[in-house]
Each structure stands twice: as structure tokens, then as C-alpha cells.
Amino acid sequence: MSKYDLVLAGGRVIDPETQLDAVRNVGIIGHTIAAVSEETLEGSVSIDVGGLVVAPGFIDPHSHSNQYLPTMRAMVLDGITTALDLEAGGSPGTAGYDKAEREGRPINFGFAANWAEIRCRVLGGVGGDGTIGGLSKLMANATPRQLGLATEQETKQITEMISDEIDGGALGIGILLGYLPDAGHDEYYDITALAAEKDVVTFTHSRTSFNVIEPKAAYEGAAEIVAAAAGTGAHVHYCHINSTSSRAIGRVLDLVSGARERGVRITTEAYPWGAASTVIGAAYLAPETLPQKLIKSTDIEYIRTGERVATNERLEELRAQDPGGPCIIHFLDESNSDDLELIRKALLFPGGSLCTDGLPYQVGAEFLEGVGNWPVPEEATCHPRTVGTYAKLLGQCVRNWGWMSLSDAIGRGSLAPAQILEESVPAMRKKGRVSVGADADIIVFDPETVDCRATYKNPRKTSVGFRHVIVNGEFVLRDSELILDAMPGRAIRRTTLTTSTFGSEPSHA
Ligand SMILES: [Zn+2]
Numbered sequence: 001m002s003k004y005d006l007v008l009a010g011g012r013v014i015d016p017e018t019q020l021d022a023v024r025n026v027g028i029i030g031h032t033i034a035a036v037s038e039e040t041l042e043g044s045v046s047i048d049v050g051g052l053v054v055a056p057g058f059i060d061p062h063s064h065s066n067q068y069l070p071t072m073r074a075m076v077l078d079g080i081t082t083a084l085d086l087e088a089g090g091s092p093g094t095a096g097y098d099k100a101e102r103e104g105r106p107i108n109f110g111f112a113a114n115w116a117e118i119r120c121r122v123l124g125g126v127g128g129d130g131t132i133g134g135l136s137k138l139m140a141n142a143t144p145r146q147l148g149l150a151t152e153q154e155t156k157q158i159t160e161m162i163s164d165e166i167d168g169g170a171l172g173i174g175i176l177l178g179y180l181p182d183a184g185h186d187e188y189y190d191i192t193a194l195a196a197e198k199d200v201v202t203f204t205h206s207r208t209s210f211n212v213i214e215p216k217a218a219y220e221g222a223a224e225i226v227a228a229a230a231g232t233g234a235h236v237h238y239c240h241i242n243s244t245s246s247r248a249i250g251r252v253l254d255l256v257s258g259a260r261e262r263g264v265r266i267t268t269e270a271y272p273w274g275a276a277s278t279v280i281g282a283a284y285l286a287p288e289t290l291p292q293k294l295i296k297s298t299d300i301e302y303i304r305t306g307e308r309v310a311t312n313e314r315l316e317e318l319r320a321q322d323p324g325g326p327c328i329i330h331f332l333d334e335s336n337s338d339d340l341e342l343i344r345k346a347l348l349f350p351g352g353s354l355c356t357d358g359l360p361y362q363v364g365a366e367f368l369e370g371v372g373n374w375p376v377p378e379e380a381t382c383h384p385r386t387v388g389t390y391a392k393l394l395g396q397c398v399r400n401w402g403w404m405s406l407s408d409a410i411g412r413g414s415l416a417p418a419q420i421l422e423e424s425v426p427a428m429r430k431k432g433r434v435s436v437g438a439d440a441d442i443i444v445f446d447p448e449t450v451d452c453r454a455t456y457k458n459p460r461k462t463s464v465g466f467r468h469v470i471v472n473g474e475f476v477l478r479d480s481e482l483i484l485d486a487m488p489g490r491a492i493r494r495t496t497l498t499t500s501t502f503g504s505e506p507s508h509a
Contacts, residue, residue: 005029005473007043011054011444015434016411026054028440031472031488036435049444052467053406056414056432057081057107057441058390060356061421062203062239062269064088064132065386066109067099068360070373073482074387075107075358077462078452079394079413081441081471082108082431084421084492086203087239087357088135089114089174091165092121095130097491103371105489106476108431108441112174112203113165115158115191116144119180122157123147132359133367139179140281140323149184158187159194169493171425172201172237178209178221178244178284189228196234200424200494201267203237206244209284210276210293210331217292218248219255226259226266235265237420240357242270242346246331247294249342253349267420269355270346272392274332274339275456277303277359277383280315281323287312293331301328301456303362303381326362328383328456344403347393353416354393354409358386361459374484376460384459388452391463395451406447427492444468 004027013024013036020036027035027043035041063083065071075083090096090111100109114128120138121127124147128134138144150158162173173195177188188207195202208221221244229236238256245252256266278285280302290296290312297309302318303326309315318325332339346352361368361380368380390413397403404412418432430439443466450465469477474488 002042002044003027004034004041004043005045007041007046008049008054008442008444009041009046011049011052013054013434014407014410015056016407016415017433018435019407020434021407026434026442028470028473031440033434033436033438033440047468049467051446052444053447054434054442054444055410056434056438057443057469057471058354058413059417059432060084060358061237061353061417062087062355062357065358065360066105066107067096067131068367068369069103069371070368070376070380071358071360071382071386072106073374073484074361074376074462076469076476076482077466078387079390079443079445079463079466079469080107081443081469082492084110084171085132085174086112086172086237087174087205088132088176089117089170090130091117092127092130093165094168097169097493099130101491104487106487107471107489108492109489110171110492112172113162113170114174115162116176116180118158118161119150119183120144120147122154122161123150136279137324139176140279142281142323145180145182145283148182150187155187155190159190162191162194163198166198166200166494169495171421171492171494172203175202175204177207178205179282181207181283185224188224189231192228192234192236193232196232201235201237201420203239205239209244210246210295210329211289212247212294213292218245218252222252222255226255226264229266230259230264233265235267235423238266238268240271240276240355241268241349241352242343243276243331243357245346247342249346253345257350267351267353268349269353270349271355271357271385271389272343272347272397273383273385273389274334274343275328275330275383276357277326277328277385279323280325280327281319285315285319285327285329287315295329295331299330301330303327324365326359326381347397348404351416352412353420354389354413356385356389358383358389360386374482378460380460382459384452384454384456387459388454388463391450391465392452394445394447395465399447425492425494440470440473442470
């Protein structure tokens with residue numbers, strides 16, 4: 001009788017938590033890692049992974065694509081085993097979770113409560129459906145932006161609704177402040193105070209999105225986040241600090257690191273791209289705000305047609321005609337070494353996580369759904385970050401540019417995001433590790449060939465170099481082939497209780 005269900009034999013095991021980087025055999029029983037050993041292990045299935053790296057699967061803390069199956073296939077090919085939408089979230093109620101559990105998911109998933117959606121419901125009577133498709137339409141609509149300040153009664157209602165969602169399992173509070181920048185500072189502070197009271201993390205897209213020139217520039221957006229964390233004691237997570245800080249990244253990182261040294265609880269994330277992506281009707285793309293961001297309309301690419309927006313008049317036209325249309329914003333030039341240095345700075349910030357901030361593949365006006373939609377059709381588009389960020393980190397940032405060690409890169413993609421959540425979400429203590437008792441979410445890749453192939457012109461080219469991807473002990477990619485009917489992804493909820501075999505139970509679970 002074999003002792004293990006699955007053995008990965010003779011790979012170079014990198015565990016960012018224990019700093020293990022050595023040849024080991026990994027034994028898996030059910031959905032759990034049961035052995036990491038120098039000794040030969042006997043398994044019902046044993047796979048030779050000699051010459052390959054065995055590491056914890058990547059955890060994307062900022063994915064908007066975990067409701068869209070075709071995109072998730074491409075994400076598996078990029079080494080992602082858990083995709084969490086923490087910036088936007090899955091409100092109303094448990095809608096995000098309900099859809100995922102109904103349809104099945106190849107990778108693990110989870111959602112925060114969605115402040116923006118709840119605010120729109122309370123003040124404007126319009127809501128989303130728990131998907132990024134529904135939310136995009138809402139955020140592209142000008143009406144929610146004109147709702148103005150919340151009254152005391154409305155703020156109370158918003159905090160109560162968020163509170164209910166946290167009690168229902170939401171992983172924290174997603175705050176898309178940059179999409180509703182006219183919401184009150186008091187309201188933002190009150191939501192952060194709620195997070196402190198509930199002992200959950202907030203995830204903020206800063207109020208000053210991309211602004212570089214003062215007033216209302218990146219420093220002010222950062223200062224608001226830092227001040228709310230300092231004042232309330234909440235753990236705040238600073239979403240895509242690279243993009244919302246843009247060319248002001250130096251100042252923002254100074255502020256955040258200084259505050260952290262003085263005990264303020266702030267974590268950060270960044271992605272290795274010089275372009276962002278959103279809906280063209282977003283508040284922060286109003287033509288009159290572009291000079292403040294040091295970008296022009298021609299830096300904006302309308303994804304549906306690939307058109308570079310020639311003038312501000314054309315931008316106004318597109319915003320009016322198709323506010324929910326996706327666009328790419330080239331805020332830095334990746335071929336310019338000074339701009340590349342800004343990306344490097346954000347990526348290498350101590351303790352920072354990697355993220356994609358990826359929106360799903362889109363065809364026409366809709367995000368691509370459907371089990372059978374693989375490979376994705378020729379006309380499917382998205383920002384390449386959705387499907388190539390982790391391979392880009394390993395191939396370009398580690399192997400080609402030597403920006404960081406392999407172990408550091410793996411840690412930023414797996415352990416760091418697990419640690420953002422693990423105080424408030426016990427289930428995350430078992431993620432981001434290759435150690436006994438951890439969930440068997442494992443990637444096996446070739447460090448010499450792993451690479452991102454997705455480009456702004458062709459985001460349908462998926463990453464290469466990942467040999468096996470295992471989620472909860474089950475293959476979703478085996479011998480570089482996707483297993484299309486494998487749906488081992490599980491919901492991660494704040495209330496998920498772990499067994500006592502790993503870590504300790506928090507008193508507030
Ligand atoms: Zn954002």
C-alpha cells in the first residue's frame with residue numbers, strides 16, 4: 001500500500017517561509033502536503049520532477065477574473081492557484097461566492113465586501129450582481145459619482161451592510177475610492193474604523209488614482225490611507241501602489257515605509273507592467289484630469305478596436321458612447337530605463353505582494369464566460385497582466401534582469417499575499433507554503449524556460465514553462481496540458497475554520 005496519494009519526486013523545493021531551497025520529495029495525501037523529505041516516498045502516483053522547481057502556487061490578491069472560466073484557464077497556465085478579488089469584492093451579499101460555487105472553479109477563490117457597490121445601493125438605489133461585469137457597468141456610469149456625501153444615517157447603513165457581509169464570510173473590505181472620489185473622507189475613515197473593529201483588512205484603490213501633479217496628487221491619496229490606518233489601528237492594504245502612485249512612487253513609498261516603521265499596519269502590492277487597465281468611463285479618465293497624471297489621450301488604448309485615442313474630444317466621445325468599454329492606460333514607458341526603474345522600485349518594496357489586477361478576457365461588450373470557451377476566440381482581448389504577470393516576474397524580472405532572487409519572487413507571489421490575510425482569515429495560514437500540513441496548492445515549473453508571452457497586442461498568448469499545477473491535491477495542469485474538467489478550487493471565507501493540525505485558532509475566528 002502506498003503511503004501517499006501523490007509524490008513529486010526529486011524537485012528543487014522552494015518554500016519562502018522556511019527559506020528551504022533544496023532537492024526534496026513532496027508527498028501529498030488528499031488535499032494536504034503530508035511530507036517534504038529527503039527520503040524516497042512511495043505514492044500511488046509518483047512523478048519525477050527532477051530539474052524543476054516545486055513551489056507554492058501563486059495567490060493573486062487582486063484578481064477581477066475569478067468569475068470567468070476561460071480567463072481562469074489562462075491563469076492556471078501562469079501558475080495561479082488562488083485568485084481573490086479583494087479590491088472590488090463580491091457584493092451584494094454572497095453573490096460572488098454563490099456564482100463560483102454553482103459553476104465550479106479550477107482554482108481557489110474569495111471576495112471582500114464591496115464598499116462601492118454597497119454605497120451605490122444605499123445612496124442611489126443601483127447595485128451590482130457580484131461580478132466584475134456588473135460592477136464595471138456601475139463604475140462606468142456617471143450617476144454613482146454624483147451621489148455626493150453620505151448623510152450620517154446613510155453612512156451608518158453602509159457600515160451595517162458591510163458588517164453583515166463580513167459576518168457572512170467576506171475576506172475584508174474592498175474600497176474602490178478612486179472610482180467614487182467624491183465620497184467623504186469621514187465615510188472612508190468610518191469604514192476603516194469598522195475594519196479595525198471587525199479585525200479585517202481593507203483594500204483601497206486610492207482616491208487620487210494616477211495623479212502626479214499637486215494638488216490632489218498621489219501623496220494626498222496615500223496620506224489618507226496611512227492616516228486612516230494610524231488613527232483606527234486597522235490593517236490597510238494599499239492596492240496596486242505602482243499604478244496609483246505612477247511617477248510619484250518614490251514619495252509614496254517613503255511615506256508608507258516611514259509609517260510602517262512607526263507601527264502603522266500597511267501592506268502593499270504591485271505589478272510589473274507600465275500600463276494599467278480599466279473602463280474608459282472611469283471617473284479618473286476624465287480628459288481634464290489627464291495633464292495632472294502626465295499622460296495624454298494618446299496614452300489610452302481603447303481595447304475593443306485597439307485604437308489609440310487621438311484627442312480629448314474623441315475620449316469624451318468614447319466615454320459617452322461606451323463608458324463600460326475596457327481600455328489600457330500606458331502611464332509608464334516599459335522601454336525607457338528610467339520608467340522601468342519606477343516599476344522595479346514598486347515591485348521590490350519590502351514585504352510587497354505581486355498582483356495582476358487583471359480583468360477577464362472580453363469579446364464585444366461582454367466578459368467571456370462558458371466552460372467550452374477554450375482556447376479563447378481570436379477576438380478576445382484583455383491587458384496581458386491578467387494572464388502573464390507571474391511568468392513575467394519569473395522570466396523577465398528574475399532570470400533576464402536579476403531584479404530579485406527566485407525565492408524572493410516566489411515569496412512575493414505566494415507567502416506574502418497569504419500573510420496579508422492570515423490573521424483574519426485562518427484558511428490562509430495553510431496557503432503560500434510547501435510544508436507539512438499546508439494545502440497542496442503547488443506549481444512545478446522550469447526556471448530556465450518559464451516566460452510570459454502575452455503582449456498588449458496579443459494577450460491570448462498564454463505563459464509557458466509551468467509543467468504541473470496542483471490545486472487542493474488535484475492536477476489542473478499536468479505535463480503542460482490543462483485538465484479542463486478538474487474543478488478542485490474551493491471558496492476561501494473568513495469564517496472557514498482550520499483543523500488544529502496547522503497553526504492555532506485565532507480568538508476572533
Ligand atoms: Zn484599482
